[in-house]
Amino acid sequence: MSESNFTTKFLKIFGIDNRGHNRRDPLNVWVPLVSIVLALIVSMIVIAASGRNPFRAYALLFGDSGLIPGGAAWRREFAELLIKSAMYIATGLSVALAFKGGLFNIGAEGQFWVGAIVATFFGYWAPVAHTFGAMYAALGSFGWIAQLLHGAICIIMGMLAGGAWAAVAGFLYVKRGVNIVIGTIMLNWIAWFLITSWLVTFNGPMTPASQTFTFGSFYVADTAKLLRIMMPTRLNTSILLVLLAAYATWFLLYKTTIGYEIRAIGYTANIGMETPRAQGINISRRIMQLMTISGALAGLGGCFFILGMQYQFPGTAIMGYGWTGIGVALIGQSEPLGVVLAGLFIGALRTGATSMQVANIPKTFSNIIEGLAVGFIALQVAVRYYLVKIIQHRRARRAPPAGQEAAV
Amino acid sequence: MNITQINLTIAQMLDYTTPILFAALCGVLSESSGVVNIGLDGIMRFGAFFGLLGAFFSHSPWIGLLLGIAIGCLVGALHAFITIKWNGDQTVSGTAINVIATGLMTYLLEYVFSTTGYSPQLQNYFGAQAYRVHLPFLVKVPLLGAFSDLSVMIWFGFICTVLMHVLLYHTVLGLRIRTCGENPKAATTLGINVFRIRWFAVIAGAALAGIGGAALSISSFSGFSDSMPNGVGFIGLAAMIFGKWTPFGALGAALLFGTGQIVQSLIAVTGIAPKLAPGLTLILPYVLTLAVLAGFVSRSIAPAADGMPYYKEQR
Secondary structure, eight states: OTTHHHHHHHHHHHTOOTTOOOTTOTHHHHHHHHHHHHHHHHHHHHHHHTTSOHHHHHHHHHHTSSOSOOSTTHHHHHHHHHHHHHHHHHHHHHHHHHHHTTOOOTTHHHHHHHHHHHHHHHHHOHHHHHHHHHHHHHHGGGHHHHHHHHHHHHHHHHHHHHHHHHHHHHHHHHHHOOOHHHHHHHHHHHHHHHIIIIISSTTOTTSOTTOSSOOOSOOOOGGGSOOBSSTTSOOBTHHHHHHHHHHHHHHHHHHSHHHHHHHHHHHTGGGTTHHHHHTTOOHHHHHHHHHHHHHHHHHHHHHHIIIIIISSOOSSOOOOHHHHHHHHHHHTTTOHHHHHHHHHHHHHHHHHHGGGGGGTOOTTHHHHHHHHHHHHHHTHHHHHHHHHHHHHHHHHHHSOOHHHHHHO | OOHHHHHHHHHHHHHHHHHHHHHHHHHHHHHHTTOOOTTHHHHHHHHHHHHHHHHHHHSOHHHHHHHHHHHHHHHHHHHHIIIIISOOOHHHHHHHHHHHHHHHHHHHHHHHHSOSSBOOOOSSOTTSGGGEEEOGGGTTSTTGGGGGEEEHHHHHHHHHHHHHHHHHHHSHHHHHHHHHHHOHHHHHHTTOOHHHHHHHHHHHHHHHHHHHHHHIIIIISSSOBTTTTTTHHHHHHHHHHHTTTOHHHHHHHHHHHHHHHHHHHHHHHHOSOTTSOHHHHHTHHHHHHHHHHTTSSOOOOOOTTTTOOOOTTOO
C-alpha cells in the first residue's frame, strides 16, 4: 500500500525503529499512557454495546482495585493488588530484559511454571522441610531465621530452574539457530504437559497418594511460606523482593558491562549485530546469560505464586502470568521502572475485575483491556504518528502565521 | 482390537488432526508471504465461538462455518492492519490478538448464553450423523474403513491442503506470495505490490484459522468450551515448522501430532505401555518440533523474510 510510504518517511524523520528503542524519546512515556486510555475507551464501548453501564462497571473495577484508599475492604484489596502485581512485575521484568537484548522471550509462562514446581518441591521435600522444621523448633523466638532460610532455598532453586529452562531456548538459539519465539513456545507446552499431565496429576509423583481426584500437589511446609508483612491481610514479602529484583535489573542494564553489551546486542538485533561483534562482544555468551537471567526472573514469579499465594501447585493450574508479563513489559516500554508501574496497573485491573461480576461482567474482562492496550502498543508507529501530528498542529497554532515568519 | 475399534481410533485421530491442519495451513500461507502470525491461536478461539454462534441460532453448521470464516477474515485484517500498514511488531500484534480473544470470548459466552465454561450443546453439527460423509463401499476395506464415515470438515481439510499446494507452487499468485516471503525487495523490483500480496495472504490465512476454530466447536465437538482452542493454534504453528512451511508437510505433521493426541487412548486400548505417564506422550509434538528445528532430525528453514516488516524505501 502506498500509505506505508509515509510510515517509512516518518520512521526516518524521527529516527525511531519499530520497537521504540530510542530511550530518550519523550513519546516513550506517552505511547503506553495513550494506549491504556484508548484500550479503556474501546473496552467501554464493548460494555456499552452489550447493553451494560460502562461507568458502573469502571466504578466497580477501579473502586475495588486497591488503588483508591478508603473503604472497609481497602486494606485487603491493597494487599491483593500488591501480591498479584509482584508476580506480574516478575514476569514483566523477565520479558523486558529479554526485549532489551533484542529477544522475544514468549516463554516466561513456561519458566514461571518450572520455577513454581521446583519451589513447591523444595517446599515440601522431606529432607529439606524436616531440617528447617527442626531448626524452627530449636530456634524458638528466632524461628523466623529458619523461615527466611527455607524460603530463600526454595526461591533460589525456583529461579535456577526457571533460568535453566530459558537457557535451553537460549542454547538452541545460539548453537542451533532455533528462533527464540518458537523455541520458548515449544518449551512452554513441554513444561505445561510435564507438570499438569505427569507431575501434578492423579497418582502423579508430586501428589498425595490418597487422592481420588486431582487437588494439586503436596502442600509446602510452613517454614517455606513467605513471611507476612501486613497482618491481617495476606500481603507478604514478595512485593519487596520483586522491587529489589527490579532495581537489580535496572542496575544490570545501565550500570554494568554485561548490561551495556546486552543493550548493544539489542539495538542492532535487527541489522545483524555487526557493531557489537566488531567491538569484541561475545554475542553467544551474552545471549545465553541474558536468557538465563530472564528465565530466573520469571521463575521468581512462579516462586511467589507458590510460596506466597497457593502453598501448593494447584490441580487446576491458572494459566497466564507469563503471557500477562509480555503485556506488562510492552506497556512498561521494557524499562524496569515502567514495568513496575505497568505491573501495578495490571495487578489493579485483576484485583478489581472480580468485583465487576456484580455488574454481570466476567472477571476475565481485564484481559480485554490488557489485550487492547498491547494491541495499541503494537500499533505504536500509528500512535506516535498521530501524537506528533497533534503536537505539530498545536505548535503551528501557537506560532505566528506563516506569512510573517517568511518575512522575517 | 477389532476392525471397528481401529476404524474408530483412526477417525478420532483425524478429528484431532483437522483443527491442527487448518491452523498449520494458516501459518503456511501467512508466513510464506513473510508475516508471522502467532495470533492464530486467538483467531481460532474467535472462529470456534462465532462458528458455534452461527450454528446455534441458524440450526445449520454451514452458517456457523461461514461466520467462522468471516470472523477469521476480520481478525486477520486487524493483524494485517497493524503489521503491514503500520509496520507493527508481528509477534506483539499476535500476542495482543491472543489476549483479546481470551477475554472477549469469555465475555461473549457469558453475554450471549448466560453461562460460564461451556456453551449449550448443538444438535446440528458437522459431527452429527446427518452431516457426515458416508462412503459405504469403504466400510469393509482395512484401514480405509475409517474414511467411510467422517465429518465433512475432515475432507474439507484435505481439499484445502491440495488447493493450498496448487496455489503456492503452481500459480503466479503463489510464486508472488513466496517471493514476498523470501525477498520482498526483489518482488518490488518485479512490480509486485508486496503490501497487497501480504494483506491477501494474512487475511486468507486467518480465514483458514477461523475454519480451524469452527472445526473444533462445530465438528470435533458439539459446542464451545471456554478452554478452547487449548493450544491447538500453537500445535498448528509447530506442525507448520515440522512440515517445513509446505502444505503437504503441514498435513503430515498434523497427522503425526493428531496421533500424539490419541496415543493415550491407544495405549489404554492396546495395553502396550500402561505405565507411561500421559505427560510424556503429550509433549511429543513439541519435542519433535524442537528437534527438527535444531537440525537433530532434519533441517527446517523459514522463509528468508519471515517476520520482517517491509519498508519500501529502505535500502
